[in-house]
Amino acid sequence: MTQATATQIAADVRAGRVQARAVVEAALARLDEARHLDAAEHVLADEARSAAHALDSRMAAGEDVGPLAGVPVVIKAENDVAGVVTTFGGRCGGEPAVADSAVVARLRQAGAVVVATTRMPEFGQYPFTEGSWGITRNPHDPDRSPGGSSGGSAALVAAGVVPVGIGGDGGGSIRIPASCCGLVGLKPVRGRVSTAPHPDLWGPLGTIGPLTGTVADCALVYDAISGTTDVDAFSASAPAEPFAVAAAREPGRLRIGWIATPPWPTIRVDPRVRRVLGGTARRLAEAGHDVRGLPGRWPDAQPAFVPSFFAAIADECSRVPHPERAEARTRSGARVGAAIPDVVLRAAGRTAERIRRGVEARWAEYDVVLSPTIACLPPPLPQLTGAGMGQAILRAAPMVAFSTLANVTGHAAMSLPAGTAGGLPVGVQLYAPGGDETRLLPLAAQLERLLRDAAQA
Known part of the structure; x- marks a missing residue:
């Protein structure tokens, strides 16, 4: 991890203990050292130095420079950054963006400094960060995937380059790389964060958010970027x-159900992942929570997810100036999505609502449900090289088995690092079947402390 968290950097810059220019120069140096990960797409060194200099000048003039003062951040390549081509992880882009997206603008307003955009699979379709440009590697093991689709942002945070990376989650794409890279990744409730200038991200499925090393940093960034505009659907x-208030308070005694059985019999949870999950459940019980194993399988969200997934690919392709440059498997997915009748998409929406109500009824007595984030360890590389659309979807199944539900229901869910297996990170998912992110953050912060104390004992 980087030597300082976002919370620490911002406090030091605001107090005058360190200048933003020094923080940004150090991040740029680390970014150069991490080139072997192929996680950064466009490095914005001159722009970052200029922004840091302006921030220091404002500090010298006595201005409030914001809650993220001087914090270097990286931005997933599906977000507009003024002066940079928005690539969506492929070659379909055209002219550089003329303005920042809402999230990037809010980060800058909060004092953050953008140092790079990051790699992603084309249009964020798969939980592996690979594409026509190459392969992004996991800093814990360069022969393993960092997950995806926000794998570029996750890899740079996990490598200690920056404390915050912005990602997007349409089927687990924040939580999956968080698990693979040993980070905190929260998928908030639907509509929490603006997707402007676009009305949505992957229709009703997607949201934007950070990958961080700590729960406190996660909360700090969400406070800065939350809120929607008239553009948002x-x-x-x-x-x-x-x-930040939620992350700093005690959770109280919660009712927590835990489940390790995936929705499909064809998927097997790695025994090492299951052991970490079981250990987490025991640790939470020892902390005083009412923790119980849940019967049955994790709910199957695919009847609602799949039509929306393919429609999202088609829609994303329609937003770029050069869809003809898309990868072959992307073009295949876009053709499927374009052929889905509106009546089928409306039916998928009704199915999603039934799934949401069913989940809330099934787990009504529980405050939080605990599960694996992914069913496996970070997979070996490559996963997408030479794979067509069908192969890629099959290889993605163990990665998304537990994650797509929250995208369909709109509920909050987050991944938290809970242990290791064979030197690789293992994340657990906290899912809120009712309530919002403030139900998850206090528990996540408590679990973070418990794990840290256990490691230091």
Whole structure:
């Protein structure tokens, strides 16, 4: 990890203990050292230095420079960054963006400094960060995947280059790389964060958010970027409390159900992942929570997810100036999505609502449900090289078995590093069948402390 968290950097810059320019120069040096990961797409060194200099000048003038003052961040390549071509992980882009996306603008307003955009699979379709440009590698083991689709951002945070990487989650694409790279990744409730200038990200499935090394940093960034605009198709009600406040308080005694059985009999949870999950459940019980094993399988969200997934590929392709440059498997997916009748998509929406109500009824007595984030360890590389659309979808199944449900229901879910197996990170998922992110953050912070204390004992 980087030597300082986002919370520490911002506090030091705001207090005048360190200049933003020094923080950014150090991040750029680390970025250069991490080139072997192929996680950065466009490095914005001159722009970052200029932004840091302006921030220091404002500090010298006595201005408030924001809650993320001087924090270097990287941005997934599906978000507009002024002056940079928005590639969506492929070659379909055209002219550089004329303005920042809403999330990037809010980060800058909060004092963060953008140092690079990051790799992703084309249009974020798969949980592996590979494409026509090459392969992004996991800093824990360069022969393993960092997950995806926000794998570039995750790899740079896990390598200690920056404390914050912005990702997107349409089927687990924040939580999956968080698990693979040993990070904190929260998928908030639908409509929590603006997707402007676009009305949505992957229709009703997607949201934007950070990958961080700590729960406190996760909450700090969400407080800075939350909120929607008139452009957004979805908007969530205000959270029960500020995220940083939630992350700093005790969770109280919670009712926690845990489950390790995937929705499909063809998927087998790695025994090492199951052991980490079981150990996490025991640790939470020892901390005083009411923890119980849940019968049955994890709910199957695919009847609603699959039509929306293919429609999203088609829609994403329609937003770029050069869809003809897309990879072959992307073009295959876009053709499938374009052929889905509106009546089928409306039916998928109704199915999603039934799944949401069913989940809330099934788990009504539980505050939080605990599961694996992914069913396997970070997979070996490559996963997508030479694979067509069908092969890629099959290889993705163990990665998304537990993650797509939250995208279909719109509920909050997050991945938290809970242990290792063979030197590789293992994440667990906290899912809130009712309530919002403020139900998850206090528990995540408590579990983070418990694991840290155990490691130091």
